[in-house]
Amino acid sequence: MKQNDLIIQIKEMKKIYRIGKIAIPALQGIDLEIKAGEFVSVMGPSGSGKSTLMNIIGALDIPTSGTYMLDMVDVGRLNDNELAVIRNKKVGFVFQTFNLLPRANVFGNVELPLIYTKDRIRNKKRKILDAIESVGLTGWIRHRPNELSGGQKQRVAIARALVNNPSIILADEPTGNLDSRTGEEIMGIFQRLKGEGKTIIIVTHEMGIARHTQKIIYIKDGIISGQEDVKEQLSAKEMLKKMPKLDDKI
Amino acid sequence: MRRFTENIKIAFNSLFLNKTRSFLTMLGIIIGVGSVVAMLSIGTGAQESVISSVQDIGSNLVIIQPGNPEEEEQMMGPQMMFAGDTAELGIDDVRAIERNAELVTEVGPVVIGGAVVSYLNRNTQPQIFATTENGMELYNMEIEKGKFYNRGDVSGSANVAVIGQTVIKKIFNNIDPIGKIIKLNGQNFKVIGTLESRGTDTFGNDQDNFVSIPVTTAQTKLYGSGSYDMILAQSISEEVIDEATEEIEDILRRSRNIRVGEKNDFRVRNQTQILDILSTITNIFTVVIAGIASISLLVGGIGIMNIMLVSVTERTREIGIRKAVGAKNRDILVQFLVESIVLSITGGIIGVLFAILISIILNNFTVLETSITTFPIIIALSFSTVVGLFFGIYPAMRAARLNPIDALRYE
Numbered sequence: 001m002k003q004n005d006l007i008i009q010i011k012e013m014k015k016i017y018r019i020g021k022i023a024i025p026a027l028q029g030i031d032l033e034i035k036a037g038e039f040v041s042v043m044g045p046s047g048s049g050k051s052t053l054m055n056i057i058g059a060l061d062i063p064t065s066g067t068y069m070l071d072m073v074d075v076g077r078l079n080d081n082e083l084a085v086i087r088n089k090k091v092g093f094v095f096q097t098f099n100l101l102p103r104a105n106v107f108g109n110v111e112l113p114l115i116y117t118k119d120r121i122r123n124k125k126r127k128i129l130d131a132i133e134s135v136g137l138t139g140w141i142r143h144r145p146n147e148l149s150g151g152q153k154q155r156v157a158i159a160r161a162l163v164n165n166p167s168i169i170l171a172d173e174p175t176g177n178l179d180s181r182t183g184e185e186i187m188g189i190f191q192r193l194k195g196e197g198k199t200i201i202i203v204t205h206e207m208g209i210a211r212h213t214q215k216i217i218y219i220k221d222g223i224i225s226g227q228e229d230v231k232e233q234l235s236a237k238e239m240l241k242k243m244p245k246l247d248d249k250i
Numbered sequence: 251m252r253r254f255t256e257n258i259k260i261a262f263n264s265l266f267l268n269k270t271r272s273f274l275t276m277l278g279i280i281i282g283v284g285s286v287v288a289m290l291s292i293g294t295g296a297q298e299s300v301i302s303s304v305q306d307i308g309s310n311l312v313i314i315q316p317g318n319p320e321e322e323e324q325m326m327g328p329q330m331m332f333a334g335d336t337a338e339l340g341i342d343d344v345r346a347i348e349r350n351a352e353l354v355t356e357v358g359p360v361v362i363g364g365a366v367v368s369y370l371n372r373n374t375q376p377q378i379f380a381t382t383e384n385g386m387e388l389y390n391m392e393i394e395k396g397k398f399y400n401r402g403d404v405s406g407s408a409n410v411a412v413i414g415q416t417v418i419k420k421i422f423n424n425i426d427p428i429g430k431i432i433k434l435n436g437q438n439f440k441v442i443g444t445l446e447s448r449g450t451d452t453f454g455n456d457q458d459n460f461v462s463i464p465v466t467t468a469q470t471k472l473y474g475s476g477s478y479d480m481i482l483a484q485s486i487s488e489e490v491i492d493e494a495t496e497e498i499e500d501i502l503r504r505s506r507n508i509r510v511g512e513k514n515d516f517r518v519r520n521q522t523q524i525l526d527i528l529s530t531i532t533n534i535f536t537v538v539i540a541g542i543a544s545i546s547l548l549v550g551g552i553g554i555m556n557i558m559l560v561s562v563t564e565r566t567r568e569i570g571i572r573k574a575v576g577a578k579n580r581d582i583l584v585q586f587l588v589e590s591i592v593l594s595i596t597g598g599i600i601g602v603l604f605a606i607l608i609s610i611i612l613n614n615f616t617v618l619e620t621s622i623t624t625f626p627i628i629i630a631l632s633f634s635t636v637v638g639l640f641f642g643i644y645p646a647m648r649a650a651r652l653n654p655i656d657a658l659r660y661e
Contacts, residue, residue: 060574060654081578088576099571099658103263115256116576160575 013066028222044219092161096173151182188236276597278550283601285543290626293536337515338477346505353494380468396443416459551637558645570657590642598634
């Protein structure tokens with residue numbers, strides 16, 4: 001895939017929720033294009049519609065009107081089962097609250113998307129171990145989420161998002177529940193993945209996090225109110241060097 | 251297949267996570283399946299022992315009893331074999347059969363009664379089973395020690411007795427009874443033989459608690475009556491038993507001068523017919539009890555549905571996560587269905603083991619004879635699977651229909 005191919009193409013997308021007789025417009029006409037390999041952040045106040053947008057991009061929901069093409073597939077016209085296949089193969093989710101299965105260990109959590117993949121997967125175990133290795137948790141395979149720190153949990157979630165080699169990775173406030181150093185580490189992983197050619201979209205309300213990405217998209221009242229390319233992208237690696245380590249103080 | 255084994259793994263994991271809850275839920279199924287299988291094993295055991303105890307007597311035996319054949323419909327159970335009635339059977343009937351029947355090898359009259367039997371200062375009240383010298387063969391009795399009375403003893407109304415094991419235990423107490431003089435209702439009888447143990451019959455009656463004496467002696471010296479309680483006849487083979495039964499009926503109708511169109515004043519029955527009646531009784535017994543027991547399976551199923559609904563609510567977030575990474579509605583449906591089926595089948599298997607245990611205990615420590623066959627086990631296990639499937643489908647559908655966004659937000 002060429003770097004400049006459009007992986008996401010959204011035109012005049014609207015989403016209206018109906019609660020009884022009241023219609024609540026969440027998205028009021030979004031036009032958005034994201035190229036393969038881009039690292040984009042979405043910013044906006046609460047209720048601006050950024051979660052709704054992420055849900056639709058992630059194939060968890062469908063738009064009321066407008067079109068949404070993901071990797072040449074018109075996601076807006078798919079049924080439940082077809083959406084599930086998109087979520088399984090094309091999208092990797094990372095949530096603010098990690099959303100790991102508490103009863104499964106690291107291996108089991110990372111394995112999860114592969115369980116729901118219909119095709120026979122060769123070297124399944126290798127794939128899982130590679131994904132775990134890429135987030136630096138090789139020594140923690142048999143641990144359960146309650147034995148891990150917040151940062152480690154988010155790494156497991158990223159490994160899970162990576163395991164099926166999706167077209168895009170969606171992260172909803174991935175650093176929201178983490179301290180700044182751990183958050184920086186997570187952003188470091190995303191930056192490395194971007195370097196490997198992954199398309200990544202994160203939702204955040206912290207400018208400091210957004211400035212790790214290439215492009216910031218601002219959303220307000222269900223429409224895109226602005227876009228800007230980040231001029232001086234922050235490097236998580238550099239930031240971590242500057243941050244004091246806890247070890248230094250003790 | 252891979253996903254199916256994965257589902258089974260998930261199901262067992264979640265069941266193990268809530269051990270107490272899973273066990274309590276399964277208890278309904280355990281009790282249900284356990285009682286159905288145990289009850290059926292008692293029923294089957296009863297049936298088998300009825301059949302074998304009837305066959306013990308001799309499978310080509312025809313039994314002739316006095317009385318109106320219409321009445322037999324109202325009489326069910328063991329007492330029907332010994333029912334007394336006004337129309338009597340006598341020596342003429344025995345002779346008529348002996349002379350005319352071609353399909354019969356042996357004929358023997360039987361008088362049944364009671365008497366106080368005593369030896370020294372001990373006494374007991376066993377059944378008196380009086381017959382002729384061929385009665386031993388007709389009734390499948392076997393001599394343990396000594397001998398059975400012979401033709402001479404019968405024609406001479408000899409005061410000789412052959413005694414069963416229970417009587418020996420009660421009045422002889424380690425003394426060798428052969429040659430000893432016992433008293434039957436005050437009259438002296440010499441013990442000439444002892445009989446092998448016959449155990450208990452289906453209904454728990456002791457079959458060794460009797461004394462056998464020549465039928466003539468019983469008639470003249472004990473009861474003072476010329477009539478018989480029944481006549482036993484043996485057909486030449488098992489195959490012709492029905493023909494032999496009809497032949498005997500014809501002979502007796504003629505010898506007793508019963509005109510065409512008149513009803514018999516005696517009953518002729520063979521083993522097969524008796525078995526049929528007894529089988530009907532035990533079948534009804536089995537079905538009724540198994541029916542009652544299966545109600546508890548139903549209640550167990552409702553318990554499963556209840557707990558599965560709780561489980562779906564508890565695991566809403568898990569369902570959301572699974573859907574977010576690509577689980578289809580069907581995957582979630584199957585996951586929860588497998589879980590409820592695993593719950594009910596595990597309960598079913600434990601229930602079957604439990605029933606086998608009960609049946610072994612009953613067999614060894616009570617008079618009940620039980621028999622575990624594969625049929626009720628298969629039926630009970632498939633029934634419990636169906637229960638799991640039926641009561642699991644609604645909770646599983648609720649889980650499958652959850653919207654992934656709402657499920658992920660669920661706290």
